[in-house]
Amino acid sequence: MKFPALAASLLMLAPLAGAQPVDLARSQLTFTMKQMNVPVSGSFRKFSANVDFNPQKPEAGRADIVIDTASIALPTREAEAEARKKDWFNTAQFPQARFTSTAMKALGGNRYQVNGRLTLKGVTRDVTAPFTARAENGVTLVEGSLPISRLAFRIGEGSWSDTGTVADDVQLSFRMALKGQ
């Protein structure tokens, strides 16, 4: 169980062959959750992305995104400090979160789907996200979102596991600006 995961992550550490440089300034990773039934958004300021995606050959696409969890942006500084603590992202012990794709396919039109493994706070889960791709100002903009359960990744433990104040459902959204098409 552990060995294939390790092998996979070692494999992914190598730069992807033919990976397009990602314009990070035009890319973003955001999330929206409900706090007291009020939608509140945040993002990660720092992440690196290796993405290889050709809309003509989606099944050959690959993505590897490494997120600096301490770079989390939330409405208040107090919330950001809280999010880095043990109950939330525990950024001291888990400084990185990671998404590595396992498969991509076309869904018709400009819609596609990526399957992959998301590792957050040491917990790895299979996730699936639909996304769109379109050319814009010299880049290919890849955009999509997926719902996740924060509790499945132990994000918000202890008293924070109460979903009456912060809901379990979190919508993750990504936008990657891929240079060269």
Place this chain on the structure above:
Amino acid sequence: MNPHSERYTALQVILHWLMALLLVGTFAFGWYLSTLPLSPEKFRWIAWHKWAGILALALGIWRLTVRFYRRPPALPASMSPLAVRAAHAGHVLLYLLMLAVPLSGWTMSSAYGIPVVWLGLLPLPDLVSADPALGERLKSLHETLVWLLALLVVGHVLAALKHQLIDRDGLMSRMRLRSGHH
């Protein structure tokens, strides 16, 4: 309409005392909240504080509307022109701050990117777009304004007590919950 009625109307009296309770309660609760570390309870209580503030804003607008079409009872003739001017200025400031304090809180919430959903049911529009730095400035403004309001409320209470205990001009009976002799 009787501009020289001795008392405020029953509606004005009820709104005044509701507002008094709401202002003192929301102020004390907000102050207490500002000392707490983040927790699920704090999230819940901040929401309650916002709901109370929005209620105060609504009551404030209602009171101001009523105030415009029904003049308050005349002040005692024994008051000096300076005291009359001070009373008017104090009331204008009280009304302004009753609106400005909740409005600054609402705007601060919008700036932080946290919409206000009254009672968790009624989404209110964002007054400004999300800008955390602006949120920090509005937080300071909210605090400054609420302390000004607290000072004015203390002044208001002291002035009322002076009328009651020193001048003995029966001014406070205009705001009594039950009508009757004074």
